[in-house]
Amino acid sequence: MADERKADIHTYRRRFRTFERLPAEGVPREEVLAVLREMKELEEARWKAGYASGAVYHGADEHVHFLNQAYALHSQSNPLHVDLWPSAIKFESEIVSMVAHMLGAGAPGTEPGTPGEIVGTVTSGGTESILLAMKTYRDYARDKKGISQPEMVVPSTAHAAFDKAAQYFGIKIHHVPIGPDWRADVRAMEAAINDNTIVLVGSAPPFPHGIVDPIEELSEIARKRGIGFHTDACLGGFVLPWAEKLGYPVPPFDFRLPGVTSISVDTHKFGYAAKGTSVILYRGRELRRYQYFTATDWPGGLYCSPTFAGSRPGGLSAACWAALVAFGESGYLEATRRILQTAEKLKKGIADIPELYVLGDPLFVIAFAAREIDIYKVLDAMTDRGWSLNGLQRPPSLHICVTLRHTQPGVAERFLEDLHASVEFVKAHPEVSGGQAPIYGMANTLPDRGFIAEAMKDYMDGWYKLR
Numbered sequence: 001m002a003d004e005r006k007a008d009i010h011t012y013r014r015r016f017r018t019f020e021r022l023p024a025e026g027v028p029r030e031e032v033l034a035v036l037r038e039m040k041e042l043e044e045a046r047w048k049a050g051y052a053s054g055a056v057y058h059g060a061d062e063h064v065h066f067l068n069q070a071y072a073l074h075s076q077s078n079p080l081h082v083d084l085w086p087s088a089i090k091f092e093s094e095i096v097s098m099v100a101h102m103l104g105a106g107a108p109g110t111e112p113g114t115p116g117e118i119v120g121t122v123t124s125g126g127t128e129s130i131l132l133a134m135k136t137y138r139d140y141a142r143d144k145k146g147i148s149q150p151e152m153v154v155p156s157t158a159h160a161a162f163d164k165a166a167q168y169f170g171i172k173i174h175h176v177p178i179g180p181d182w183r184a185d186v187r188a189m190e191a192a193i194n195d196n197t198i199v200l201v202g203s204a205p206p207f208p209h210g211i212v213d214p215i216e217e218l219s220e221i222a223r224k225r226g227i228g229f230h231t232d233a234c235l236g237g238f239v240l241p242w243a244e245k246l247g248y249p250v251p252p253f254d255f256r257l258p259g260v261t262s263i264s265v266d267t268h269k270f271g272y273a274a275k276g277t278s279v280i281l282y283r284g285r286e287l288r289r290y291q292y293f294t295a296t297d298w299p300g301g302l303y304c305s306p307t308f309a310g311s312r313p314g315g316l317s318a319a320c321w322a323a324l325v326a327f328g329e330s331g332y333l334e335a336t337r338r339i340l341q342t343a344e345k346l347k348k349g350i351a352d353i354p355e356l357y358v359l360g361d362p363l364f365v366i367a368f369a370a371r372e373i374d375i376y377k378v379l380d381a382m383t384d385r386g387w388s389l390n391g392l393q394r395p396p397s398l399h400i401c402v403t404l405r406h407t408q409p410g411v412a413e414r415f416l417e418d419l420h421a422s423v424e425f426v427k428a429h430p431e432v433s434g435g436q437a438p439i440y441g442m443a444n445t446l447p448d449r450g451f452i453a454e455a456m457k458d459y460m461d462g463w464y465k466l467r
């Protein structure tokens with residue numbers, strides 16, 4: 001796997017000068033910028049034309065320019081130094097409040113100044129929001145309940161960031177198989193709870209198949225048992241509230257449900273901010289305090305920081321604030337309308353291909369599998385046609401996460417034409433193999449996941465190899 005992919009990821013070695021050490025003399029800034037410009041031009045055509053699943057959620061020139069201007073104006077800002085940059089405090093407190101109000105803050109029991117007030121912090125991305133929440137539940141449960149062997153219960157479709165949290169923070173994780181409707185299995189989730197359970201998780205929606213978990217039932221179980229419930233709305237947090245207003249069937253998932261105690265939601269996805277921001281929200285200030293870090297005896301002074309990082313890019317918070325304020329409710333509503341209309345077209349078009357079937361009835365992340373042909377060969381054929389889709393496993397399938405890029409005229413039609421052509425190609429050439437098909441094929445048959453993990457570590461080693 002590593003060798004096969006190394007060739008692909010280091011193509012620039014042949015094209016641009018490689019810096020193994022600092023250049024003895026600095027390269028003139030204009031030359032540096034010319035190189036950066038060339039790379040940008042080489043890379044942007046594909047995602048701009050809508051060939052990527054997810055990845056770039058807005059990407060129109062005027063919006064990117066606006067974000068860049070906001071970043072440039074505040075590129076020197078560091079929210080760690082609140083005395084120097086009160087603007088960063090303004091941006092972040094308002095980002096948290098705007099996002100909280102989009103997700104049910106203000107509902108009965110969450111009023112400002114009450115113990116159920118919705119609060120939060122700005123983080124660097126969905127993974128950090130999830131890691132922070134899991135660490136917070138661990139520390140809360142240790143302090144309040146004396147739990148020293150914490151456990152979490154997640155549906156098998158919960159994002160890998162929950163496994164990362166389990167590894168990093170010494171939390172035992174129970175992966176509960178989902179039901180036949182591609183959603184968390186409520187009874188099986190309940191059965192996995194024990195006295196050490198600190199939190200239950202549901203996703204709105206999960207990354208793989210895009211079908212919102214039964215958050216209402218799950219969060220009620222958690223509430224009755226006195227344990228935390230985390231809704232991972234990293235992907236759907238900026239889509240579902242507007243989809244609901246547009247009349248789509250959206251099951252409840254936010255703080256209007258009394259059992260939901262935290263939500264992760266990504267401004268850098270469908271919030272259309274620049275990459276590098278997300279929000280973690282909690283029900284109650286008390287819970288958020290377990291996220292905070294303080295050092296009282298350090299010779300460097302009294303030190304405190306709310307998230308994992310110390311210094312942080314205030315420019316990204318400025319750009320995030322700018323995106324939220326410039327879009328407003330009407331902007332997100334309109335963007336969601338366009339995305340869901342395009343997703344409808346894609347869903348129908350995929351379902352019309354006899355060899356393929358859509359998993360469940362998703363809103364904007366459309367997963368599909370194949371009858372009788374190898375879906376990963378379809379993935380490779382789509383890659384050959386320029387597409388960057390997501391390969392899934394268990395079951396073997398692919399997905400496309402629909403973004404504003406796909407709402408451009410002709411993109412959905414091109415996707416469906418290419419998908420038809422890819423299926424026909426795979427049927428006509430079952431012997432053709434290469435790309436990702438053999439990798440997924442091997443991964444699906446190998447019982448030894450340790451071997452696959454080692455291969456993936458080799459793969460990452462390859463990212464940092466200069467020769």
Ligand SMILES: Cc1ncc(COP(=O)(O)O)c(C=O)c1O
Nearest residue numbers: 125126127159205206207234235
């Ligand atoms: C449901 C869900 N949760 C969490 C994440 C992790 O987000 P990030 O890649 O920003 O860390 C993703 C990313 O796609 C996601 O889809």
